[in-house]
Amino acid sequence: MSIPKTQKAVIFETNGGPLLYKDIPVPKPAPHELLINVKYSGVCHTDLHAWKGDWPVPTKLPLVGGHEGAGVVVAMGENVKGWKIGDYAGVKWLNGSCLNCQYCNHTDEPNCDDAVLSGYTHDGSFQQYATADAVQAARIPAGTDLAGAAPILCAGVTVYKAIKTSGCKAGDWIGISGAAGGLGSLAVQYAKVMGMRVVGLDVGAEKGEFAKSMGAEAYVDVKAEKDVVAAVKKITDGGLHAIINVSVSPAAMQQSVELVRKKGVVVLVGLPQDASINVPVFDSVFRTIEVRASYVGNRADTFEAMDMFCRGLVKCPIKIVGLSELPGVYKLMEEGKILGRYVLDTSK
Numbered sequence: 001m002s003i004p005k006t007q008k009a010v011i012f013e014t015n016g017g018p019l020l021y022k023d024i025p026v027p028k029p030a031p032h033e034l035l036i037n038v039k040y041s042g043v044c045h046t047d048l049h050a051w052k053g054d055w056p057v058p059t060k061l062p063l064v065g066g067h068e069g070a071g072v073v074v075a076m077g078e079n080v081k082g083w084k085i086g087d088y089a090g091v092k093w094l095n096g097s098c099l100n101c102q103y104c105n106h107t108d109e110p111n112c113d114d115a116v117l118s119g120y121t122h123d124g125s126f127q128q129y130a131t132a133d134a135v136q137a138a139r140i141p142a143g144t145d146l147a148g149a150a151p152i153l154c155a156g157v158t159v160y161k162a163i164k165t166s167g168c169k170a171g172d173w174i175g176i177s178g179a180a181g182g183l184g185s186l187a188v189q190y191a192k193v194m195g196m197r198v199v200g201l202d203v204g205a206e207k208g209e210f211a212k213s214m215g216a217e218a219y220v221d222v223k224a225e226k227d228v229v230a231a232v233k234k235i236t237d238g239g240l241h242a243i244i245n246v247s248v249s250p251a252a253m254q255q256s257v258e259l260v261r262k263k264g265v266v267v268l269v270g271l272p273q274d275a276s277i278n279v280p281v282f283d284s285v286f287r288t289i290e291v292r293a294s295y296v297g298n299r300a301d302t303f304e305a306m307d308m309f310c311r312g313l314v315k316c317p318i319k320i321v322g323l324s325e326l327p328g329v330y331k332l333m334e335e336g337k338i339l340g341r342y343v344l345d346t347s348k
């Protein structure tokens with residue numbers, strides 16, 4: 001397999017600065033890394049946060065973003081075991097960890113102090129050739145539709161794990177706040193497959209139609225509905241058993257505390273800039289509610305989420321555009337105009 005010396009990528013030199021579509025060198029895999037010819041990459045809202053510099057953890061600069069890259073292994077470092085050239089592989093958010101600390105030992109590798117993050121501290125999948133730690137790279141079965149599989153690598157894994165974190169059981173009511181977005185559209189489907197009854201929450205009627213087409217049993221338009229709490233309580237006969245917050249709205253996250261019933265669980269996933277929520281102590285004790293956080297997933301979560309996709313239990317609602325069109329995708333995302341996930345074709 002011939003590997004070129006240069007490739008197309010989208011790179012930025014300062015947070016919020018120009019997104020340059022240009023030729024850059026093809027990276028060389030370190031001894032523990034794969035070189036993956038990325039065919040498709042999903043665009044996650046995290047990539048937009050990273051470009052804008054929204055979070056207190058700094059990005060590497062210059063940076064190639066992207067962490068939902070699906071492609072083919074074309075080379076590997078001398079220490080790599082268990083992969084072969086031609087295997088399908090995925091670049092995901094977690095791109096290496098120490099594998100030796102208390103968190104790694106308990107398979108909480110995303111919490112490792114030395115975690116390497118694709119499209120954040122390590123150049124990611126908005127390029128034609130990306131390097132990925134061979135331990136953390138996702139395995140994608142041969143013959144899988146790579147464009148369709150790309151969003152599973154972050155959005156799918158993250159929401160699958162978040163639903164498990166919620167402790168919801170089959171038959172329970174689960175709310176998905178941000179139901180029509182990249183994470184939300186998959187969360188609705190995974191929750192349904194796992195037997196839960198889903199209430200989607202998002203902004204506008206079009207997003208409601210979309211969330212219902214993904215499997216939501218009910219939908220609450222948070223902008224049109226005057227009393228969101230009452231509406232959710234009515235649908236669910238007293239409140240949600242849990243709610244997964246995948247919106248980018250601090251107000252929605254705050255309100256989610258009121259949407260769960262007694263003993264309910266609020267799961268924080270979306271990461272709006274500078275957000276915090278206030279949980280009144282009396283109310284939380286008296287109603288015995290819990291606020292939990294969920295951060296991507298580990299290798300087992302990745303395997304399980306991908307397996308459910310490959311068995312056709314969930315589908316990624318994608319729109320494919322060229323890699324060079326990333327700035328336009330960020331604009332639509334910022335304006336809240338995306339249904340599901342945009343996926344970039346790296347050949348264009």
Ligand code: 8ID
Nearest residue numbers: 045046178180181182183202247249252269270271295296
């Ligand atoms: O591991 C993690 N915790 C993790 C992993 C991946 C992504 C966290 N994230 C974070 C991202 O960084 C981002 O902050 O999850 C958030 C959502 O990512 P996304 O799904 O990729 O974003 P999107 O496609 O833009 O979807 C957001 C949805 O939220 C809706 C929007 O309409 C959109 O459908 N929304 C908004 I903005 N305000 C809302 C509100 N007030 C709302 N929905 C309900 N109520």
Ligand code: ZN
Nearest residue numbers: 044046154155
């Ligand atoms: Zn992501």
